[in-house]
Amino acid sequence: MTGMIAAMDPADPSSPAEHTPPALEAAHTHALTTRVWHWVNLVALISLFMSGLMIFNAHPRLYWGEYGNRDEPAWLAIGAQGQQGFLKVAGQQLDTTGVLGRYSDSDGMTRNRAFPGWVTIPSDYNLADARHWHFFFAWIFAFGLLVFMAVSLLNGHIRRMIAMRRAEWHPRTLWTTIVDHVRLKFHTAPGEAYNPLQKLSYIAVIFIALPLMIVTGLAMAPGTDAALHWPSMLFGGRQSARSLHFILAFALAGFLVVHVVLVIIHKPLMLLRGMTIGNRA
Amino acid sequence: MTDRPQSNILTRRALVGSLGLAAGGLLSGCDALNANPGWRETLRLAENGNMAIQRAMLGRDGLAREYAPRDISRSVPANGTRTPADADYMRQAASGFSDWTLSIDGLVERPTRFALGQIRSMPRQTQITRHDCVEGWSAIGKWTGVNLAALLDAVKVRESARYLVFHCADTLRAGPYYESIDMVDARHPQTMIAWALNDELLPIGNGAPLRLRVERQLGYKHAKYVRRIEAVSDYRLAYGGGGGYWEDAAGYEWYAGI
Numbered sequence: 448m449t450g451m452i453a454a455m456d457p458a459d460p461s462s463p464a465e466h467t468p469p470a471l472e473a474a475h476t477h478a479l480t481t482r483v484w485h486w487v488n489l490v491a492l493i494s495l496f497m498s499g500l501m502i503f504n505a506h507p508r509l510y511w512g513e514y515g516n517r518d519e520p521a522w523l524a525i526g527a528q529g530q531q532g533f534l535k536v537a538g539q540q541l542d543t544t545g546v547l548g549r550y551s552d553s554d555g556m557t558r559n560r561a562f563p564g565w566v567t568i569p570s571d572y573n574l575a576d577a578r579h580w581h582f583f584f585a586w587i588f589a590f591g592l593l594v595f596m597a598v599s600l601l602n603g604h605i606r607r608m609i610a611m612r613r614a615e616w617h618p619r620t621l622w623t624t625i626v627d628h629v630r631l632k633f634h635t636a637p638g639e640a641y642n643p644l645q646k647l648s649y650i651a652v653i654f655i656a657l658p659l660m661i662v663t664g665l666a667m668a669p670g671t672d673a674a675l676h677w678p679s680m681l682f683g684g685r686q687s688a689r690s691l692h693f694i695l696a697f698a699l700a701g702f703l704v705v706h707v708v709l710v711i712i713h714k715p716l717m718l719l720r721g722m723t724i725g726n727r728a
Numbered sequence: 729m730t731d732r733p734q735s736n737i738l739t740r741r742a743l744v745g746s747l748g749l750a751a752g753g754l755l756s757g758c759d760a761l762n763a764n765p766g767w768r769e770t771l772r773l774a775e776n777g778n779m780a781i782q783r784a785m786l787g788r789d790g791l792a793r794e795y796a797p798r799d800i801s802r803s804v805p806a807n808g809t810r811t812p813a814d815a816d817y818m819r820q821a822a823s824g825f826s827d828w829t830l831s832i833d834g835l836v837e838r839p840t841r842f843a844l845g846q847i848r849s850m851p852r853q854t855q856i857t858r859h860d861c862v863e864g865w866s867a868i869g870k871w872t873g874v875n876l877a878a879l880l881d882a883v884k885v886r887e888s889a890r891y892l893v894f895h896c897a898d899t900l901r902a903g904p905y906y907e908s909i910d911m912v913d914a915r916h917p918q919t920m921i922a923w924a925l926n927d928e929l930l931p932i933g934n935g936a937p938l939r940l941r942v943e944r945q946l947g948y949k950h951a952k953y954v955r956r957i958e959a960v961s962d963y964r965l966a967y968g969g970g971g972g973y974w975e976d977a978a979g980y981e982w983y984a985g986i
Binding site: 493503506508517568571578579667670672 | 754759768771773778
């Protein structure tokens, strides 16, 4: 922790970061709360995602509005017709045999299931068990996020590392960063932990997407909906909340993939060390 | 600095390799965990939390949302039992349920058997509410019936009664259907024994002639084909102990507010 504070100050002559610019060093060392939350949250989100896919399998259709069921039109449906698995989105039907709708499990058994067993928890069809997993990890996820947000707002972590500086909003700065990213060139301004694009992604994930997962989830619960009407009404109804919950889950899965790929092609060892033991812990 | 590129390549390879291993191990690991009794018990702690926080938010009488007639969906799909195959039920259905009775007994001062006609002529309550299935779908319908608290008052439920067990006329693969709720939900103003849906007598698929509406919980709590309500001190002593058919047969939560 003291190492991080030292590295935050580029003028500090005692900084041991001889081989690396201080800003880069700072970007790769995280406070203990961040490190613990990062990994707990990873386990929670993966469990939530995979058990969520099993829950979706119980009714693999999505709707807009307050209600939706087999007698109402769905904007997204996964299913099987004869030997063929399909994904229907907005009137388009794709053949997804082997992956969505119909697949062969590890015993070679062909099964009609929206998401295959190799991406669901549990791998068998079991709505009750999937719900137990989902709600258990939902508590860990929700309280972890709450504690992380509170601590990192209070201790200045957000302000130091993630808050956008006024200059970073400049269109030219943003454009340069985007172009560099596409070319897989990553650099951070002196004294900054992250470049503007990284900051915006972390802000979007931590302060928008993750809290929205909780609110859209609660909007679907009849008990919570009876207590607080606004979440479900805000999203345009229970089935809209369910659709958004699903879309956001895949957006977060996409974030995870991009995040991991960027770590691997950038400085995997250094970044992994910064997020586990801390650089100079 | 000079050794960095090499160490990067090694690390990348190690990382990708371990990710692949992790993905493979994750699934079998999760299934193994899922079968572990201690882990299952841990997971189910969430149910207590869900109930505690929802009850704290709701209070006793927090109301489920009610809708306008224009919000009614084109159907309220029948799920679970669509047509009970039980001989007694089929005979009753054939005669238009003219002999159907609803018994309320157990921890009550005046155990009573109500004729269907009696129930239908009692003061009625109507509400347009959303039915949320545990599977994820929803439907909106207009339910008419008799307030459950009024029935409980008529039979004078004892103080010692903490739960109601609803005995149903339909038998599924693992046994007869039943459900149970606590007295908070039993005496909730929207909780009713419904006998009509969208201004018509309940269709068989939706639980004819009588079904429970417990609006702040998921669909499987809304027992259909109800013929007996038993006031008990502990639902865990009834049937398989889980407090409901699906709770026993598949391990669903007893508290289904989420």
